[in-house]
Amino acid sequence: MQHLWLIPVLPLLGFLLNGLFGRRLAKGAVTAIALGSVLLSFAWVVKTLVGLGALETAYIERYFTWFQSGDLRVGADLSVDRLTAVMLLVVTGVGSLIHIYAVGYMTHEGGYYRFFAYLNLFMFFMLVLVLGANFLLLFVGWEGVGLCSYLLIGFYFLKKSATDAGKKAFIVNRIGDFGFSLAMLLIVITFGSLDFGAVFPAAASKPESTLTLIGLLLLLGACGKSAQAPLYVWLPDAMEGPTPVSALIHAATMVTAGVYMVARSSAIYLHAHAAQEMVAYIGLGTAVFAATIGLAQNDIKKVFAYSTVSQLGYMFLGLGAGAFSAGIFHLVTHAFFKALLFLGAGSVIHALEGEQDLRHMGGLRTRIPVTFWTLACAWVAIAGIPPFAGFHSKDAILLAAHHHAPWMYWVGVLTAAMTAFYVSRAMFLAFFGEPRGHHHPHESPPVMTAPLAVLALLSLAGGFLDVPKFLEPLFPLSEGAHDFALVAISVVAGLAGIGLAALFYVVKPGLADAVANALGGLYTLVYNKYFVDELYDAAVVRPVETGSREALWKGVDAGLIDGAANGVASIARATGGLLRLIQSGNIRSYATWVVFGSILVLVAIGLVGGGAR
């Protein structure tokens, strides 16, 4: 026995202690409980994995029968295989770092104990999600992390926008959950079980149409949780929450749950080609779409939020192209550099006392050097510059995409260039040039910078963890040759993105005086870097957004997104008149409806033929 249950239960204990007694505990005690539980959990993960050794097959611990009805038995079973091992390390490792960081970040915020209680609860559910050996436990974690995300987004609940964002996240996730629950029910009906160990080996023998349906419904669930088009809308808004939350939940862990789930269900997707193809399309579409929007955001967290959506799209592209291990690989490296980006952004915001607008930053390079240098590591990592982390994983995905369909590779490369561009733009605007705000920036305390340093190291070197190799027993490596030309093209694209950004935001201002007189009008055009943004915003982002809203996402963005919120409310409003007619409060009217109902029932039962039962 490895006592796997300790891994999720430790954070749960932290939640219970802080949630119940946190109000009366000293701040130090709250911190100790919150950090201790997560660190212990991380330690236990490491100990377990060391104890389990090679993990050629899944290691399962069965505790008790959760419920049984008929032939369906669902146990409280936890299992660890290589995929889980990777996820566990990411969740508890990055989670621990972010917890440490949050201690510094949240010091001056109200509701300190509550924040950490929620954060620990989130860890509990996330670990259940990853460790569960059946779809139902996965679903428990799935719903749980959604709930915590909602609580944490709404943490600054005095801000109306935070409440609204929380609601939006919840509702969009409900749409995804609808898909997931239906898929789960279909799995029960088709396979008679929810255990991964029973479902996946049997997948090959089931009709492809059923598997496709299950795959598509699971994908709907994944789209909700992992912010894929058309359900991506909640994630950028979710940045209303405190920055550590953005880093932990909305970049590193929860949003990757959909990727994990699809990878976990690879056996189903491998036998449902249409569904898998759909995964690739949605991933690619989201990657391009979100990157396009990310190019013109002025809020530093919004830039990274759209970047997250886009990178998640990459992962889905990998999964859809059949390179499950590449998708997971990117999940890992992305967890490193995106958590770092968010935490660094948090440090910047912290330094500028809450300023999030890139247009009011600038020149921070020398003021907060640690933040700058650590962020720079994330920067090169996400831009896909070899030999840093993002390069390896992105490369694996792009190669798989090329193998799958060459045009997908080219779109992917274009996206990579855009990614490099917008991250560079954010970096240049924030750290280079002249200071544009009226702030007195100060470097963050060590408790915040230390996690940054660790993550920076991981962003630099994380690419050398050969995750695909490690996952080979689960996902056979695709045979796509390591074509040097393809790799070179994507690297060049990344470099081009950085170069272009440097040209727009760094180099030109320096050349300004020299070129100014010569070029006149053109100079003003270029000098005013915001003009570029505005032009771009007007020429590209707005049309893309409006166009997509009008044409492609009309039903989705207007109907579904604002939600089951406004959409459903308007249906409700539309039926309001009818309702008032029926619910008139008049007894005689009610009786009339009863009479009519009974006539309908009589006619219906009278008309239906007695067909064979």
Added chain:
Amino acid sequence: MDVILFLAFAAIAVVCAVNVVVQTHPISSALSLIGVMGSLAVLYLLLGAEFIAMAQVIVYAGAIMVLFVFVIMLLNAGAESRRGRSLTAQLLGIPGFFALLVLLSYTVLRLFPDAAHVKFGGFTGGSAKDVGKLLFTEYLLPFELTSVLILIAIVGAVVLARKELE
């Protein structure tokens, strides 16, 4: 003879029932309803239900309807006011009435094709003795339960009619 008796009392019942519906003064409706009940009692007799016929007159027409009339008198209810209306009931009421009537009549007419012909004296099992025997053996439990029902009626009336709460 059976036919004449049936037709006569059925006609009285129907006319009285229609009167219940069309009268605006509750007292007229109540008296018409007593008329319906009385003629039904005769029909019960024709069907051989002696005990029920008696109970109909004593309990229904005698006790229950007296209660109604008493309340009408108590509240000094006059002809009903024409204030307020239910569009739904007025628009859909007549079609609903006919649809229901047609459906129910069709059901009993078409679906009980080989029903017996009723002759007075064709069935004589409905005496007080027969009913009582069954009531105290097979139907003992529901019979006892009706006592709970009566108890509720008393308690309920007390609750609602009492002067002040605590």
Added chain:
Amino acid sequence: MPASLWPSWAEMLRFLPEIILTVAGTLIMMLEPVLGSRSRRGLGQFALAGLSAALAAAVVADGSPGPAFSNMLVVDGFATFFRVLVLAVGILTVCSSYPYLNREGASSGEYWALLLFSITGQCVMASANELIMVFIGIEISSISSYVLAGYLRDDKRANEAALKYFLLGSFATAFLLYGIALVYGAAKSTNLAVVRAAVEKGEAPLLLVGIAAALMFVGFAFKVSGAPFQMWAPDVYQGAPAPVSAFLSAGPKAAAFAVFLRVFMTAFQGVSDRWAPVVWISALLSMSIGNFAALRQSNLKRMLAYSSIAHAGYVLVAMAARSQSGSAAVMFYLAAYALMNMGAFAVVAHVAGKGERYVEIQDLAGLAQRQPLTAAALAVFLLSLIGVPLTGGFFGKFYIFKAALESRLIWLAVLGLLNSAVAAYYYLRILVVMYMEEPGEVTNGLGPLPLGLKAALAMPVVGLLVLGIFPSGLLDYAVKSAKFW
């Protein structure tokens, strides 16, 4: 068969819960005049004792299953399940009524007596094996409910609620009765087993039995507030005193579903092809009307009323499955539903204040800051109503839709799941108001939670979590008991 007038002890045992309840109710009425005004308050505890004794009796009676009193009633797992359920609902109602009545200055023995009698009727319904018992059980339960709804007789709203409930309820009962008459004419008996046999052997014309089923459907659907016979529910739940609304939405509804299921799955089993589509449509209508109407409500009680219509719709989905697992899902769901709805109404009763002045959703603003435990309890109920895992509501829905899919009711399951996704929105609104808004005048002036309400909140919370984490026990029992022949 000249049965002895004195029934056997085994038969008495099978009827013991009802006997205890009736005796307790009568004793309360007899004790009240002789007690002083102080000790009169103890009558609530007495009612609690009576209910607990009846609960124990119901469990004991389950040890000797079988028919009793010339097949009038039958004690089987199904009956025991619903007896225990309505008795538990009764206990919760007493707990939440006690402080409520004290606050309103309306405490009296009659209330407890009527409550016990009403539950007697529901126990009868749960174990009825004869249409006459169904009818009398319904009437016992309903007539006392009418009075309970109008118990605060000087309150205009309660008054109106009672009148509506009474008139429409009697109206619907007349349809039910007409249906019973047709069953009697068609099958020559009103015993459920005999009717079933007659239908199966083809002695009773199928169409006629179908029509009878249709008329009885009207009566039952009315009692469970299933569309299109749901109109009374919002008005009555809004007008009745909050603990009574809680009771009405749980006890009589569960009992009505019990007879609904038993009658349709036994007597009308042979014509299930005819009634199943009607149940299908009714389920869809109930879910949609309930959820969409609830979206628009600002009054908490009215919103919960619409939500209870929607939940009746979910239960009807399971019924439309016409299978053993469907019936088991009905049972499980009703148990979870009774707990969460009772709990939610108990919070409403607490917040509403004297004279129920504060029953708007907005009145809950900031409850989480003023009374964190009350808010947490309501949060559990709401999450369970939404159907979030680790609560009873989740498994309830899971089993319902699983049963529906097993019976190939794919579209109904899809639409039902969509409906429950919509439903999340209005429950969420309450959570937001409670957790994310600043305390308002109402929550600031809120008195401490009385002991009775504490119990009325704690028990459902524990129950829901147990059902959500260890559902097997109850589900096993439900699956075993969901056999009707």
Added chain:
Amino acid sequence: MTGVPLSWYLILSALLFALGVAGFLFRRNIITVFMSIELMLNAVNLSFVAFSYQLKQVNGHIFTFFVMVVAAAEAAVGLAIILTVFKNRETLNVDEVNSLKN
């Protein structure tokens, strides 16, 4: 003479039932509305007794008997409710009791 076909009784019963329904829908006075329900119950009773004749059983009579008891209990409670409504609102018009609505 062969007597009256049983279906005549049943049709009479259906007619009375439908008239009761109509009374419920068209009358404004609460007491008359309530009386319409009594009319419906009477109609059903006639069916029970008629079926009893056909089946040569007493069971239908018993049913009728119970319906009468129920009707009595309902009348007591119902009229008490009507009294309280009248006390609170000074009206017996069913259309004016409509304050609870959407």
